[in-house]
Amino acid sequence: MKYTEYMALSPMQRFWYNFKKFITSIPSGLGNFFAAIGRGILGFFKGIGKAAAEYAKGFVKGDIFTKISYLVMGCGNICRGQILKGLMFLAMEVGYIFFMVFFGADYIQMFITLHAVRGADVTKNLPGGKSYTVPGEIEVYSYQILLFGILALLVTVAFIAMYFVSVKSARKVDEMVKNGERVPKFRDELKDLLDSRFHATLLTTPIILIAVFVLLPLLFMIIMAFTGFSGAEKSYVDFGWVGFQNFAEIFKTSETGTSMGSTFAKITGWTLIWAVAATFSNYILGMVVALMINKKGIKLKKLWRTMFVMTIAVPQFVTLLLMAQILGPYDYSPMNVILSQLFGVAEPIDFLGSTVNNGLLPRIMVIVVNCWVGIPYTILMTSGILMNIPEDLYESARIDGAGPVKSFMKITLPYMLFVTTPYLITTFIGNVNNFNVIFLLTNGGPVNNLKYRKGMGHTDLLITLLYKLSINDKLYGLGAAIGIMVFLVCATLSLVTFNMTKSAKNEEEFS
């Protein structure tokens, strides 16, 4: 559809057009995604094939030192003067072999069943010739096997990568000698680390930290979703693989309506409503306030901004805990004091705990409080960009007879949406995972055991559901499965929006 045709549509038709575009873009977005994955996998195998060919070619063409390097890492380097580098490769190989022999191999073997390892059964003799046997003490717990198994696999992957690096390095030195080039000394290589290979220097530490403190725990949790790890007495120390049982549990429904399946559906629905409402209420209201503050002729701009920014400066957990108290259900809770003293409301209102209408009031209150928390951020964020919108756009709109509302809808909003889409996507995902606001304000409550699984309430998000399942109920496997579902939701959403904005950008350049 051409831009002029689009402009000729009525608002309803436009909405319908955009809506259709969004829905139809989901399959193609997902299609692109899978195609990209397919291409990635294909490329990966192509790369492997190429590397293997080169690997074999290097072996055939290389001299005896290079050939030995295929077995003893670093040999080629040592024999050609790069002694320190070669020794480092050698040390890696020796270290890896020691690691596997004394530690890794056992864990990889135990990883297959995952069940805890017990000592030999103990037979105890009772007086009178009778005896009984008790199972031996647990020597290695299941979660240790899980963790160390993953660790051993990670180390193996890293070692294989290093092996190829060392073989490549040996071949390179070989070729250099053959071509009569000077073999770089260790000091030259160190110098390179500050220049042409500076990325290696900068990235090594962060990547090791990320591998240990993000990747390892993440793999641990993802794999945990396929195990029976839970706080129940036996399966805390000794559990095995359960396949997709945890995922099946998420979707299991029963007639009573308090099953995991219906709870999950309700909470997912509310999470999406919350994320949309929280993101856009903050975004639009914050922008309106920023426009008001920055309007020509408004004085004391700095004072107004500071008033709002004060709330960012105070730590969020303090303001949220405070809000939970201010909106408390008692007659001495500040909000109720204000209502009774200034407006004469007699009965104290339970803002965060009322269960009327499926907890409608608490749900509205968390969105309102989230506005209170989030609007100052939007003001800070958008002020600068709002000032960049050319003043003559507004000027001409006013001459054409557009009021403030119309020029906001037709000029400000489209411009801002265009510029801040990446920010909106991150905010949206941040809101899907907005643990603090919900946990500190209502803790997911008001809890309704008639309509939800035990302990879950009307304002629970998927992320607090994950928390409650893992920490309160100690169903680690089920919690991990929920976490994977959250990932799937976030990944799909951001892929689709990303695809849409990309196409939108090509269609109409805003400048």
Next chain:
Amino acid sequence: MIKSYKLRRGLANTLIYLILTVMSLIWIFPLVWLVLHSFRINPINPDIAPTINYHGIFPKFNELGLDNYISLFADTDYMVWFKNTFIVATVSCIISTLSVLMVAYTFSRLRFKARKPFINVGMIMGMFPGFMTTIALYHILDIIGLGRTLVGLILCYSGGAGLGYLVAKGFFDTIPRALDEAATIDGANKNQIFWKIILPMSKPIVIYTVLTSFIGPWCDFILVDILMGNQRELWTVSRGLRDWTNYQNMSNGTFRWFLSGSVIVAVPITALFLYMQKYYVEGVTAGGVKG
């Protein structure tokens, strides 16, 4: 219809002033309430929260005093928590800032084979709820012998910091590449370009990164809750404050500690933030938004 344009604009501005005043009051009210009530004393029974048994929304002048603060330092572990918070926040702020800047610079300026795969893997890892790893971290720290220590806590806060490089990368992207090229011609290597040219030009983003990575651990309580359990001497302030309001009830005696403790923990951050506000805004607008 009001004819005069001037009059109409005056009316609009008055309306805006009115709205801004009301909104400012709403935004500032909880903070004023917090500060005033933290100074409120209860002459009848000091063990009951001073806010209950109210006479008004705010305390009267003759009810103000330092009792809550004195009791906070004399009767609770607050000093220990404050010390823990300070150590953890400072150290993890240093580690996080360094990793973020290093990763951001690498992805913004340096080109190498593994760049795209690294960025993609990082993006995928970022889409998992960060909270998911906490439980695994508990077991990992336990096994490597750092369970229930401040060192473990610091590593948990700063370990994954490198993944949050996007804003800083956006900022580095705006610095003209011609500068790098000029420096290369003058004989600088990439290390020197990073430390002597890019970083000095990136004051806003450095301050932004320092601020956010300091505030993160300063305000977090959930990781402390899971990692430290009931060992109160290893808690940070936020975990302690959460404990004092755990009953969703202002009537117990611990609530007055929450009031005074909150004010004390908020003051350094508030001061720091208001002082650095300009840089924060510059950093976030330059790095977070692409035109």
